[in-house]
Structures are given as C-alpha cells and as structure tokens.
Amino acid sequence: MYKAKKKELNLNQLKVGDLMNISQGAVNHYLNGINALNYESASQFAKILQVPVSDFSPRLAKKLQTLVPMDFASNVGAKGNFLLWDDDNPLPDDEYVLVNYYKDVCLAAGDGSFDCTDYNEFKLAFARSTLRKCGVSPSKAVCMTIKGDSMEPVLPDGATVGVNLDRKRIINNEIYAFRHSDVLRIKQLSWNKDNTINIHSFNSSRKDETAYLEEMEIIGHVFTWSVIKCIP
Structure with a gap:
C-alpha cells in the first residue's frame, strides 16, 4: 500500500x-x-x-470500529499522541521501553510498614526519549506504588512512582524512595546543617523527621509519578 x-x-x-x-x-x-x-x-x-x-x-x-469516538472541545494543549498497546499490538522497541512495575511493592507514605509481595510481571511503557531527557537508564528504572496519606496532596495514596535506581545522591528537596527502620518509604529529603537528613512529608499534619544517612538505604530518586482517580 x-x-x-x-x-x-x-x-x-x-x-x-x-x-x-x-x-x-x-x-x-x-x-x-x-x-x-x-x-x-x-x-x-x-x-x-x-x-x-x-x-x-x-x-x-x-x-x-469498537472504539467509541469522542467529540469535545479541549482546554488542554496536546503534545504527542496516545498509543494503545497490548500483547497483540506491541509498541515499537526502538521508541518505547517497558519498565518493571512492582505493583505490590508498597512505598510507605505514612508511619506503618507493609508486607509486599515480589515482582508480578506487570510493566509500564515509557518513551525512550523521555527517559533520556530525565537521565534515566531503562535498565535502572522501576515503578512502585505508594501506600498512605503523608505525601498528599502531591502524592496521594495509590499513586504510581518511577524510581531511578542509579541516582542515590541526595539533592535538597527532591523526592526519594528509601529504606528506613526496615520500612520502604517515600519522602522529600534534604540536608540539615549538622549533616543529618531532614525527612519531609507534604501532608501538613505530619511533622518532619531527622535521621543519619547511615541509618538509611537510598533506593533511588523519584523522577515521575502518576495518579488515576476512579470515581465510584
């Protein structure tokens, strides 16, 4: 043709x-x-x-023919295209990469700890150009789920985050996934003047915490997040 x-x-x-x-x-x-x-x-x-x-x-x-067309006026400027994909209609390998999605591995955005099952073979698609722009190697990117309300309203309960496992150096006011007291957590981190780490929650009802870097295992820098809101 x-x-x-x-x-x-x-x-x-x-x-x-x-x-x-x-x-x-x-x-x-x-x-x-x-x-x-x-x-x-x-x-x-x-x-x-x-x-x-x-x-x-x-x-x-x-x-x-089974897809319902939508005709409406948008107040959002479109950039790029949406691609529908499944096992029968894969994305082009040279343009997109599938990142492991540890859907049942929960990052605590709260005070509790969680029992997390292992990798379930779920994947999320990212444009290779997007990962390059963020300085993320596809083999060093993973996605996880947030559990808890301490990072609301920025990162609500159930949000999905992308973590760059290669970037562990703490830059002030960036968001990181880390292990602390045997709990996987996600918080905004910054250095204090006494070389301790300030652990900040976006939820104003939560107080900041302080820890020594030696007490923490930095998993990686959070380079993206997304939220799907389902209204019953």
Whole structure:
C-alpha cells in the first residue's frame, strides 16, 4: 500500500516519520513488518496514505470500529499522541521501553510498614526519549506504588512512582524512595546543617523527621509519578 501511494503523495519514510512524530527507523520497522501496527499507528498511516485502515489491515479496522469516538472541545494543549498497546499490538522497541512495575511493592507514605509481595510481571511503557531527557537508564528504572496519606496532596495514596535506581545522591528537596527502620518509604529529603537528613512529608499534619544517612538505604530518586482517580 505504501509503495503504491508514496509517489502519488510525494512521501518518503522521513516525511512519514515527521507526520507521525516517530523516527524514520520506526517507520521502516512498521513497513517491513518488524513491528506490528497498533490502533494508533494504523489510524495515522491511513490518514497519511488517504485510505481506510481496512485497505491494509482488516483486523485492526474491525477492532477500531469498537472504539467509541469522542467529540469535545479541549482546554488542554496536546503534545504527542496516545498509543494503545497490548500483547497483540506491541509498541515499537526502538521508541518505547517497558519498565518493571512492582505493583505490590508498597512505598510507605505514612508511619506503618507493609508486607509486599515480589515482582508480578506487570510493566509500564515509557518513551525512550523521555527517559533520556530525565537521565534515566531503562535498565535502572522501576515503578512502585505508594501506600498512605503523608505525601498528599502531591502524592496521594495509590499513586504510581518511577524510581531511578542509579541516582542515590541526595539533592535538597527532591523526592526519594528509601529504606528506613526496615520500612520502604517515600519522602522529600534534604540536608540539615549538622549533616543529618531532614525527612519531609507534604501532608501538613505530619511533622518532619531527622535521621543519619547511615541509618538509611537510598533506593533511588523519584523522577515521575502518576495518579488515576476512579470515581465510584
């Protein structure tokens, strides 16, 4: 389909990549079947080639018919595209990386300790460009869940955080995951003048704590967090 349309529409892989906001290499992988098309990429290709999705992927066209279109005015400036992915529609490996999500490993944003089960094979997708911008190596990134209200309203109970295991040096007022008194915790840390560590909670009802660095094991710097609010 692409070969038949590229001359008519004056297209090349670089131009298609610019229109889709992906690299030329990613376009090449799609066209040569190295990476399978997903819903979003199929829709973009169809728009660029000015053909229906059914002309090159009847399977995806059938699935797209089950998606409900939304027509509304937005007051948010869009940047980039949402990509829908699953086992049958993987993300392009050269553009995205799947980071281990230790969903049942809880970082205490409170006073208690928690029994945490091990890795459950869940993963979260990150753009490689985003991790590069944050200075995070994909192999050194993990995601965990917050439990407790001491970091609200910034980090509410149930929020997911991304932790850079390579960045353990404490920079004042940054958020870190760490082990303290055998509890996995997440707090804002900063140095005191006496070389102790100030442990700060965003919840104004919680008092700051103080500890020596030797009493703590810094797991890593929190470089991102997200919250999904479900209203019953």
